[in-house]
Amino acid sequence: MIGTVPEFRSRSRAAVLSVLSIAFVTLAAVACTPNKTSARNDLAWPWWPTEMQISDLTRVGRPGDDGRRPLEVRVLFTDADGDPAKGCGTLEVAVSREGENDDPVIERISLDDRAMSMAHFERVTGCYLVPIDVDLPNVVAGRRLRIDVAYRGRDGATLSQSTGFDLPVSLED
Incomplete structure (x- = not known):
């Protein structure tokens, strides 16, 4: 029983580390996304001078x-x-x-x-x-x-x- 507990902890630690690394990669990808998009010229522009x-x-x-x-x-x-x-x-x-x-x-x-x-x-x-x-x-x-x-x-x-x-x-x- 003593031999199985550390092995169980290793698996849970590995699972926690993999979840944390996935969360970190997702957060980094979202944080690096610019808040500006390139101008689109395929849509009607509603703010032309009238x-x-x-x-x-x-x-x-x-x-x-x-x-x-x-x-x-x-x-x-x-x-x-x-x-x-x-x-x-x-x-x-x-x-x-x-x-x-x-x-x-x-x-x-x-x-x-x-x-x-x-x-x-x-x-x-x-x-x-x-x-x-x-x-x-x-x-x-x-x-x-x-x-x-x-x-x-x-x-x-x-x-x-x-x-x-x-x-x-x-x-x-």
Whole structure:
């Protein structure tokens, strides 16, 4: 009887060790699984921008080294739920003097390029910031500019908006 008890303990110890090692391997496999999955492009994406607006945060920026101030146009995209969204496509901002037949100053940004998109996206406001060097004659304080924004999404959506902007200060010092 004394000879069988240690043998019984060895079997139970071996069983416990094998159960523990299986549990450890399972835990290690689960713990090493990433919490992110790769992006899927085979499903409809419900958060495409469905609305675009020129934000009230659009303003005249600080003067650069040359003394000229850029017009900082901010564009906000929202999805079907009304939440801020990022665009994927082409964003075009055109600025002209309202009531004049000038060729507008145009800035195009590819939001398909991740680095370009992130360079223009402001996390705090949820807007894309597009600085425009308005190189038009007679852009002094009180002058009304016309801002036209057009977006063509990768999903085929086209959004546009126009607004007037009264310069609070001259764009040149």
